[in-house]
Amino acid sequence: MAKLIDGKAIAQEIKDELMQEIASMKERGIEGALAVIQVGSDPASTVYVSNKKKACEALGLRSESCEFPEDVTEEALLKKIHEYNHNPRIDGILVQLPLPSHIDEKKVIDAIEPTKDVDGFHPLNVGALLIGEKGLISCTPAGVIELFKRSGIEIAGKHCVVIGRSNIVGKPMAVLMLRENATVTIAHSKTKNLEQICRNADILIAAVGKPKMIKASYIKEGAVVIDVGIHRLEGKKLCGDVDFDEVEPLVSAITPVPGGVGPMTIAMLMNNVVLAMKEHYGL
Ligand code: NAD
DSSP states (O other): OOEEOOHHHHHHHHHHHHHHHHHHHHHTTOOOEEEEEEESOOHHHHHHHHHHHHHHHHHTOEEEEEEEOTTOOHHHHHHHHHHHHHOTTOOEEEEOSOOOTTSOHHHHHHHSOGGGBTTOOSHHHHHHHHHTOSOOOOHHHHHHHHHHHHHTOOOTTOEEEEEOOOTTTHHHHHHHHHHTTOEEEEEOTTOSSHHHHHTTOSEEEEOOOOTTOBOGGGOOTTOEEEEOOOEEOGGGOEEOSBOHHHHGGGOSEEOOSSSSSHHHHHHHHHHHHHHHHHHHHTO
């Protein structure tokens, strides 16, 4: 029977640790804060923003939000980011993506002060990750590394196949696995013989964005499978990029959807806010 990697429990463990750290900083007069910027009123974005604010509250962090209408100018958005950049009472800044098409997403990400870039998307943080320097790391891939560490799953020396090369998940995931001394293959939409490549993986990380695409035929027996995908099926049930029912009997460990990688993302966002606070206060 495969070991189920319990992301919900591990995320809670991380949040409990952070809560203690935040409380002890508060005793020293340090109160952390996250600023969240939302453009428009897309229902999914509104849920994400509200969950992030709730997570802050639950851990004892202050959160500040700024909501702009869909037709806000790029200039006004950049001005707000600059304000937050220079506000000493704000430790982390997050702009909820995606943005409307008249706004240049890259310009917005580049405008965030790197030490406050709690999403870890700024080119300076991405570069720091690549060369192994200190910086803020994209939350979902950072969460996957915590899942391995806290479940006692060895990474060093393993062959890891990451499917997906997005800037938010696939690429930073591959770099983090390399940092942990895995031998890494990155597969993507133009990869040939994907099934065969995946069958060589000791660790398979799926960040493809295609519901239940990864079937039993992609799996080496005894592999560890991490499913980053989240999809809502008809009837509202959630599933991942992996066909869990087919794959689970073959593997040594697997993350479920829901309850695997998903809860880790917000826990690691909170971790990034705490890291940003420590950097700002020289702790
Ligand atoms: P994306 O669409 O930006 O990237 C998908 C990647 O998959 C691309 O790099 C593409 O090359 C590759 N790909 C697409 N079709 C393929 C195919 N047939 N064969 C091989 N590779 C293929 O998506 P993303 O933002 O990286 O997210 C990936 C998945 O993870 C999505 O389901 C998303 O909802 C989910 N996600 C979950 C969390 C979380 O908190 N758990 C966070 C971010 C993203």
